[in-house]
Amino acid sequence: xxxxxxxxxxxxxxxxxxxxxxxxxxxxxxxxxxxxxxxxxxxxxxxxxxxxxxxxxxxxxxxxxxxxxxxxxxxxxxxxxxxxxxxxxxxxxxxxxxxxxxxxxxxxxxxxxxxxxxxxxxxxxxxxxxxxxxxxxxxxxxxxxxxxxxxxxxxxxxxxxxxxxxxxxxxxxxxxxxxxxxxxxxxxxxxxxxxxxxxxxxxxxxxxxxxxxxxxxxxxxxxxxxxxxxxxxxxxxxxxxxxxxxxxxxxxxxxxxxxxxxxxxxxxxxxxxxxxxxxxxxxxxxxxxxxxxxxxxxxxxxxxxxxxxxxxxxxxxxxxxxxxxxxxxxxxxxxxxxxxxxxxxxxxxxxxxxxxxxxxxxxxxxxxxxxxxxxxxxxxxxxxxxxxxxxxxxxxxxxxxxxxxxxxxxxxxxxxxxxxxxxxxxxxxxxxxxxxxxxxxxxxxxxxxxxxxxxxxxxxxxxxxxxxxxxxxxxxxxxxxxxxxxxxxxxxxxxxxxxxxxxxxxxxxxxxxxxxxxxxxxxxxxxxxxxxxxxxxxxxxxxxxxxxxxxxxxxxxxxx
Numbered sequence: 222x223x224x225x226x227x228x229x230x231x232x233x234x235x236x237x238x239x240x241x242x243x244x245x246x247x248x249x250x251x252x253x254x255x256x257x258x259x260x261x262x263x264x265x266x267x268x269x270x271x272x273x274x275x276x277x278x279x280x281x282x283x284x285x286x287x288x289x290x291x292x293x294x295x296x297x298x299x300x301x302x303x304x305x306x307x308x309x310x311x312x313x314x315x316x317x318x319x320x321x322x323x324x325x326x327x328x329x330x331x332x333x334x335x336x337x338x339x340x341x342x343x344x345x346x347x348x349x350x351x352x353x354x355x356x357x358x359x360x361x362x363x364x365x366x367x368x369x370x371x372x373x374x375x376x377x378x379x380x381x382x383x384x385x386x387x388x389x390x391x392x393x394x395x396x397x398x399x400x401x402x403x404x405x406x407x408x409x410x411x412x413x414x415x416x417x418x419x420x421x422x423x424x425x426x427x428x429x430x431x432x433x434x435x436x437x438x439x440x441x442x443x444x445x446x447x448x449x450x451x452x453x454x455x456x457x458x459x460x461x462x463x464x465x466x467x468x469x470x471x472x473x474x475x476x477x478x479x480x481x482x483x484x485x486x487x488x489x490x491x492x493x494x495x496x497x498x499x500x501x502x503x504x505x506x507x508x509x510x511x512x513x514x515x516x517x518x519x520x521x522x523x524x525x526x527x528x529x530x531x532x533x534x535x536x537x538x539x540x541x542x543x544x545x546x547x548x549x550x551x552x553x554x555x556x557x558x559x560x561x562x563x564x565x566x567x568x569x570x571x572x573x574x575x576x577x578x579x580x581x582x583x584x585x586x587x588x589x590x591x592x593x594x595x596x597x598x599x600x601x602x603x604x605x606x607x608x609x610x611x612x613x614x615x616x617x618x619x620x621x622x623x624x625x626x627x628x629x630x631x632x633x634x635x636x637x638x639x640x641x642x643x644x645x646x647x648x649x650x651x652x653x654x655x656x657x658x659x660x661x662x663x664x665x666x667x668x669x670x671x672x673x674x675x676x677x678x679x680x681x682x683x684x685x686x687x688x689x690x691x692x693x694x695x696x697x698x699x700x701x702x703x704x705x706x707x708x709x710x711x712x713x714x715x716x717x718x719x720x721x722x723x724x725x726x727x728x729x730x731x732x733x734x735x736x737x738x739x740x741x742x743x744x745x746x747x748x749x750x751x752x753x754x755x756x757x758x759x760x761x762x763x764x765x766x767x768x769x770x771x772x773x774x775x776x777x778x779x780x781x
Contacts, residue, residue, distance in 0.1 A: 251275055264493060268493060293349060302378060305320065402552060410428045597635075612683075620656065713746065757781070
């Protein structure tokens with residue numbers, strides 16, 4: 222009886238462990254061994270990676286429905302996921318499987334897509350379908366892996382989302398990846414949390430390398446301090462570095478911080494910029510997770526945080542700091558070190574103008590000649606002492622340096638710049654340009670009203686007014702006037718714009734709309750010859766439009 226009871230406890234324990242780690246057992250979206258090259262919640266630019274990237278090695282690998290369901294959404298674009306497909310599965314709590322960067326869909330889905338594109342006369346679209354249009358069965362091939370969209374090598378981007386469109390960690394669903402390696406901790410960081418705290422007698426953060434699980438540096442702290450860690454997980458069969466699953470921070474044996482990457486909400490995706498050391502993320506290759514939670518950070522990742530992650534050091538003792546990071550299979554690594562607390566506080570002589578304090582939980586407005594800024598409530602992660610200064614710009618405006626480029630924003634604010642210096646006849650071609658610390662320029666389309674051009678932006682930095690009067694460029698690659706295209710299966714073009722960017726295009730064969738496909742990462746448009754071409758002479762025309770309405774046109778004829 223005792224043996225039976227012990228065995229029963231083991232079964233119950235195993236079932237409990239299974240229920241904690243796996244929500245539902247689905248089949249793999251790919252055949253063979255899954256090679257993970259991009260993990261859930263990796264720190265990407267301005268967003269978390271929403272799923273897993275599985276290496277395919279080449280294009281054209283079959284992709285399978287992980288369970289019975291139906292195609293609930295199809296999105297085709299020149300960037301993003303390229304050829305993407307969303308399949309809703311109603312088993313259990315209901316899930317949506319997302320497949321991105323496909324080479325092509327299966328025959329049935331491809332026929333539906335091409336018919337829909339022909340109806341709307343657009344290559345790019347995003348449409349939702351009901352359960353009767355394209356049902357699928359578990360194990361059915363729904364498409365083939367590729368490299369479409371903003372993909373830089375053949376792979377499958379795969380997600381599992383809730384019916385509320387929140388992505389879960391796919392590895393929670395039983396997809397086994399060979400991983401017996403523990404994560405590594407490369408660096409730890411120490412930050413003063415306010416104007417009156419110090420790290421090694423400075424009111425600025427410091428980063429320390431971790432060797433053999435320890436930090437071989439003297440670290441002196443005073444006042445309110447928080448910590449950060451740079452860590453990565455490595456797998457058995459691939460060389461890529463992945464995000465860790467769980468991060469724990471202890472101070473003197475007490476748990477201060479616990480984050481875990483199970484799921485997140487896309488509406489709060491930019492909260493990644495609050496979680497990471499944003500400035501170092503932009504300026505270096507460091508990807509440091511700050512163990513500090515700003516007031517307007519709404520991520521689900523935080524399982525437990527004491528005092529927002531801030532620890533007060535106000536004695537003359539040594540204190541033990543320990544990080545423990547682990548992957549989803551429980552492989553873990555520890556880094557332990559000491560900090561010396563001191564009661565000595567240097568006078569940093571930091572002065573703040575209270576009139577420039579912008580609170581994160583209220584509306585904030587800034588108005589000066591030539592510029593108006595409106596911050597909606599909760600567009601900031603935390604309170605800031607806001608500032609703007611100008612430098613020499615161009616004929617149309619100075620450069621307005623808005624606050625600090627290395628301070629992230631949670632949501633859009635509204636920026637309006639005066640455009641009376643732009644001649645009336647070209648004022649409809651005006652754009653607001655953002656220039657970053659490296660000199661890279663991005664234009665923002667806006668609306669013109671009462672001599673002000675208004676845009677929405679989620680960046681601090683340099684902004685100025687410019688005009689775009691130059692039409693896009695269309696460069697023919699494999700076709701020319703009178704060309705014999707019998708041995709070719711498509712006609713291709715390179716398209717580019719100098720400032721406001723490509724926003725639309727339309728192609729015509731023999732005066733009839735034709736499907737011209739777009740690859741944004743390579744600036745390519747192409748037309749696969751189909752039944753719109755005829756034997757003998759054919760005409761081709763192509764229109765490309767930029768963000769302010771400049772239109773380029775290319776016309777030619779060819780023979781088939």
